[in-house]
Amino acid sequence: QVQLVESGGGLVQAGGSLRLSCAASGFIFTINAMSWYRQAPGKQRELVATIFSGGSTNYADSVKGRFTISRDNAKNTVYLQMNSLKPEDTAVYYCNLLRRGMNYWGKGTLVTVSS
Secondary structure, eight states: OEEEEEEEEEEEETTTTEEEEEEEEOOOGSSSEEEHHHHHHHOOEEEEEOOOOSSSSSTTTTTTTEEEEEEEEEEEEEEEOOOSSSSSGEEEEEEEEEETEEEOOOOEEEEEEOO
């Protein structure tokens, strides 16, 4: 079955960087788009970035120029490089696969940015 396992979260000061990883299994990774979402306390889950099978990407306006999504098809892994982090980036970050009309989620990894 589909499994998505995030890692790389933690506590960082404002202006710092983190790299999140999502290890995927149970489906053909190379042909599927992968996304990162985040959910801050008391807020709805929001889309952060998507990378398509061909490598093209989309970003939320709030992270453009600071975050970079990438994928390593040989490792079935998608990454989110987060630079110039702000306190408002504090959230649980989730890896997402939309496949055959179904959403699959990892358990999430917490990112906390201190001011």
